[in-house]
Amino acid sequence: MEITNKQIAEYTESFTSExxxxxxxxxEASDEDLEYIDMLSGRQTGMLLKMLVSISGAKRILEVGTFTGYSAIMMAQALPDGGELITCEMNEHYNRISEPFFLREPYRTKIIQKLGNALEIIxxxxxxFDLIFLDADKVNYPKYYRLAKEKINAGGxxxxxxxxxxGDVLNRKNRKAEAIHEMNEIIRDDKEVEQLMLPLRDGVTIVKALN
Ligand SMILES: C[S@@+](CC[C@H](N)C(=O)[O-])C[C@H]1O[C@@H](n2cnc3c(N)ncnc32)[C@H](O)[C@@H]1O
Known part of the structure; x- marks a missing residue:
């Protein structure tokens, strides 16, 4: 299902910072190396993340699901000196693509790559952490949310x-959609947070920990 009208999606993207x-x-490097690169978060989600880091003044970030580093670099761009972003990825090949980018200045001292299963790493x-970005395997979203709650600072x-x-969360015909819907319900019923679900791209929820 098209979440946003295609023309509107293109229009809003074209009016978002390059x-x-x-x-x-x-x-380009990801595209040359891999058959599909549709997992990377893209201009609008990337810019949203960068802005959230910048507006919130986050200094310590955890990312669950690096892929080739798109969202990690976008968030690290807004990290102040001395800030740190830990990013978890279980696929060694994806890590080899992101590594040379993470080793550039000023990311070298800010981004820490962790190879392995995020369910064990977290x-x-x-x-x-001041900000946690969840973007790994969807069937484990309820688990990631619970783990993130244990690691998030008040106000984070x-x-x-x-x-x-x-749009599959509406009919939940597959396991991933079921798990995502389950997490959406957990967040909706969580009295310890405030949340905003945005129909941006494939849907983004921003959760603020109250205490
Ligand atoms: C949607 S992609 C992440 C996209 C990335 N945030 C970006 O903007 O480019 C999800 C990634 O999570 C990784 N992943 C899936 N399950 C994982 C797990 N249990 N632990 C660590 N990484 C995992 C996948 O290999 C994949 O690269």
Missing amino acids: EPDIIKELV PSLDGT LIVIDNVLWD
């Missing part, structure tokens, strides 16, 4: 991509 050169290079991380943001799953 990606920085490093992102254009990263998209509980092993020390400390808490949990941002979740693909919360509409092409």
